[in-house]
Amino acid sequence: MESEQAVFYSRLLTELTLSFHIIYATIGVGVPFLIFLTQWLGIKKQDDHYILLARRWTRGFIITVAVGVVTGTAIGLQLNLLWPTFMELAGNVIALPLFMETFAFFFEAIFLGIYLYTWDRFRDQRKHMLLLLPVAIGASFSAIFITMVNAFMNAPQGFELMNGEFINVEPIVAMFNPAMPTKVAHVVSTAYMTSAFVLAAIGAFRLLKGSNHIYHKKALLLTLKVGLVFSIASAIIGDFSGKYLAEYQPEKLAAMEWHFETEEQASLTLFGFLTNGDEITFSLEVPYALSILAHGNPNAEVIGLDQFAEDETPPLYIHYLFNIMVIIGMIAMIIALFYIVGNALNRSFIMNRVFLWLIVSTGPLTILAIEAGWWLAEVGRQPWVLRGILRTENAATTSNHVDLMLLLFIGLYTVLGLASVIVLTRMFKNNPVEQEILDQQRNGR
Amino acid sequence: MSYEIIGIVVLWLFLFGYIIVASIDFGAGFFHSYSVLTNKHHIISNIVQRYLSPVWEVTNVFLVFFFVGIVGFFPSTAYYYGTVLLVPASLSLILLAIRGAYYAFTTYGKLRSNWWTYLYGFSGLLIPASLSIVLTISEGGFIEESNNQLSLQYKTLFSSPLTWSIVILSLTSVLYISAVFLTWYANKAKDRAATALLRKYALIWACPAIITATGIIVELRTHNPVHFQRMLDLWWMFALSGILFITTVYLVWRKKSYGLAFSLLTGQFFVAFYAYGLSHYPYLLYPYLTIEEGFTNEGMALALIIAFIAGLCLLLPSLWLLLRLFLFNKDYVEGKIK
Secondary structure: OOOHHHHHHHHHHHHHHHHHHHHHHHHHHHHHHHHHHHHHHHHHHOOOOHHHHHHHHHHHHHHHHHHHHHHHHHHHHHHHHOOOOHHHHHHHHHHHHHHHHHHHHHHHHHHHHHHHHHOOOOOHHHHHHHHHHHHHHHHHHHHHHHHHHHHHHHHOOEEEOOOOOOOOOOOOHHHHOOOOHHHHHHHHHHHHHHHHHHHHHHHHHHHOOOOOOOOHHHHHHHHHHHHHHHHHHHHHHHHHHHHHHHHHHHHHHHHOOOOOEEEEEEEEEEEEEEOOOOOOEEEEOOOOOOHHHOOOOOOOOOHHHHHHHHOOOOOOOHHHHHEEEEEEHHHHHHHHHHHHHHHHOOOOHHHHHHHHHHHHHHHOOOOOOHHHHHHHHHOOOOOOOOOEEEEEEOOOOOOOOOOHHHHHHHHHHHHHHHHHHHHHHHHHHHOOOOHHHHHHHHHOO | OOOHHHHHHHHHHHHHHHHHHHHHHHHHHHHHHHHHOOHHHHHHHHHHHHHHHHHHHHHHHHHHHHHHHHHHHHHHHHHHHHHHHHHHHHHHHHHHHHHHHHHHHHHHOOOOOHHHHHHHHHHHHHHHHHHHHHHHHHHHOOEEEEEEEEEOOOHHHHHHHHHHHHHHHHHHHHHHHHHHHOOOOHHHHHOOHHHHHHHHHHHHHHHHHHHHHHHHHHHHHHHHHHHHHHHHHHHHHHHHHHHHHHHHHHHHHHOOOOOHHHHHHHHHHHHHHHHHHHOOEEEEOOOOOHHHHHHOHHHHHHHHHHHHHHHHHHHHHHHHHHHHHHHHHHHOOOOOOO
């Protein structure tokens, strides 16, 4: 196999693994936080429904954790297998947060085991709730540390380059690179947001399927409140990310906004299609908006693609990914807002079938937004693995069997994906909440 | 002590930890499947399930910890091992993924089917075999370097007796370690039938485990004379390990203090494992990469060691809590509480 092909297949396999892992990882970061919140509410309000909610979420959560753990192990090892040159070089600077990520993961794994097996051991539910705190903290911190690694790839610093080797390495400086604050904040807040909408979708789905239990309504209100808070937070952080890009990675911003010429009072291109490489059709131009987005000033100058060599700019299709991400975020935010306001004013439209179906759609849609956002972030960094230092084609493995491995992993993820969906559906279909409440009452609890 | 020695000693310790907990895990899965196949699962499945459930995820972390750690301390290993291990390590990954996922699916998702159990149990035996390839490769002679390109010589690898000896050693020791541990655990649970069955397995697997271990030393004499010579210099450590082995088998044979027997077994593997590692020094990959050459810069080494100590302060109490709540909790082990 030519080395060009090895690069192509390595990219494909990495993309496949990450895209699959990110679904389970996002749920893995957000759901423990929601379980903790719910259990805390249940104890505070003395409401058994919330405790039951926490318990049922936990049961489903294990299945997603299992897939998250095994695919996370896969990507961890694949980084070395597919990008050996990159790991050899970057490992010198970025090993610290990678290492700390495994610590956070270790911490989470230990307490998750304890939490799962002590539901009935402690009389005091508060003690049991405390066990969940390390799980939620560990989950969020693994996201924080691993995002630091990714941020470093976008904004490498904390070393000096001499004859192709890193010297005077400062691991802490590398961790706290300029891309870190916005990236970490956006990853964590969208993970909370997405998990909330996924759980809201389940609640809305049960209501649609004829269950009219107050339990589902409580679940829906709680998750949509969390969803609203974090979708607003994600949008604000997203705006900061734009300002970061304008300052440090202008080629990514220019490519994702189709901003070809450097100019002041730059307008923002919404939607649209690109034909023949440079003609934009069906777009909506918002005057001054890009200057505001980039620098918070309608008259500011925004650097365009004309400032960069052609082989140093990312592909222009990332514009579509950006649109998908932002539109979904907005839709989810509006739906959550309508539900909460409608509920407060006691309006009946929130139980309307169409509206419930809209809520159901936010679950898969927000997952899609997560995928689109990551593709945007990663493809937007091309052609670099380490921006300005190491190009992608020089970092991949020279091994001849990447295509075969790609096929194997496609098979694996198909099986895991299908199996996890089947198992999760069966788990909850065979044991609806009404049945579980009856069982609990019968057991005198 | 220099940083690189601290680094490799600590990583070796984590690899040892993984070998012990993973052996228990893989072996338990195998014995469980085997008992389903032979209609004896009513005897041991409870014991196996009760031990595995709270710890299955932790086992996996030990492995992640090791490979992240070795790339952190010795970034050049990513280049050498990463390039040549693409196929064997990917296969291990797929097996690990199937195993981990199906354990969760069957235990929590109630996916009850004997086929899953077999898949789970038998894939467990292939993992140590595929992972142990790394040890074989580290002895040198299986990698060719030309035009700046490394490639693994599969034909040489699969026709070498050393490869197969190491594979068989990993299989037999997995079953041996696991059986001794589970005997102790079943005995603690006061489950007589399970204890008797597992004790039988322990005694059956003791013999092949020690024979293959000795066989490897002989294989190395022709394959890597430098390594063999260094092993001879450390003969007293291997002898100590042998004595610990004999004592373990004696205790299990006489049905005495299984707890002590398991500690002695851990000691036996610990001494042998460190003796092997010590004799491999200074090479990470013979003859391409030594510990000194592959080591990271000083700034990173210091940061990693500090992070490591801080992390252990967090992990050790947590692990202790886990063990106290499940492994060392009399009521839990005996199945009186969930």
